[in-house]
Amino acid sequence: TDLDRFIAGLLKAELHLHIEGSLEPELMFALAERNGVTIPYASVEDVRAAYAFSNLQDFLDIYYAGASVLLTEADFHDLAMAYFDRAAADGVRHAEIMFDPQTHTDRGIAFAAVIEGLLSAMAEAEAKHGLTSALILSFLRHLSEEAAFETLAMAEPWLDRIAAVGLDSSEIGHPPSKFARVFAAARAKGLKLVAHAGEEGPPAYVYEALDLLHVDRIDHGNRALEDEALVQRLAGEGMTLTVCPLSNHKLCVVGDLADHPIDHMLAEGLKATINSDDPAYFGGYVADNYRAVARARGLSREALVQLARNSFTGSFLPPEAVAMHL
Ligand code: ADE
């Protein structure tokens, strides 16, 4: 349709993408075979059938299990290259991708294998598609502050190749305050800061991300809408929210996509963007997210253009590069 073509042609940045969440079942099987790893599924259909979640934790249990097929630098390269090929086809010109080193280093995989595999795919994506990218090292918030510090120390030799640190995994019970010191250390090293907040957690966690972590972006932020003063503050500060419509639906953050608040966010003056989060698990890449929420909410072309613009102005690209994309 016209809308599909319009969305595919809209140049965009993707700011909220977990590279481990782009592991398609077909690649999961191929890597399991290549590496002699056993997975608890009989077929690709069997894997897809297991992707029915009632909350974030349901999903995380399956997502961490799926990552067990990733062992070598080549695996991380192939994973990221599959994502970049798919993103380029969706009109993505720049991607800021999160990776969860602890999911791998805790299984005995070298940090170097993870990051070198990702970096070589990033260089290849730029050469092949002209798609630029940046890395966001995400700490798993269900693990300790000490473990986050150890992960930051492991990353030290690659700090000039890492744009930001992030905070993901099980939100409730693991408030941003738990990571205030490690975020301060990352900030002192010149890294940008992002954190998942207000996906399942309360508005108080969004305040903590702002006031205690000093984040440059909020990942999700849906529950900020429950607090009008917080909405005013986020809008006033021009804080970017990396919103993920299909994820929100699959993880029951919204009951129905028809009730998704993306247009309310824009109407409130919030700098919202559209992203895929974990596309292999939630049924779509970034253009699928634009299409699904555009249909469900009847978004105007102006709104879609605004969302795509926000993705560049909310990125960590230098101002000259942002200007080039607008
Ligand atoms: N890790 C991968 N996807 C996530 C999400 N949507 N929320 C928290 N942690 C995640």
Ligand code: ZN
């Ligand atoms: Zn996420």
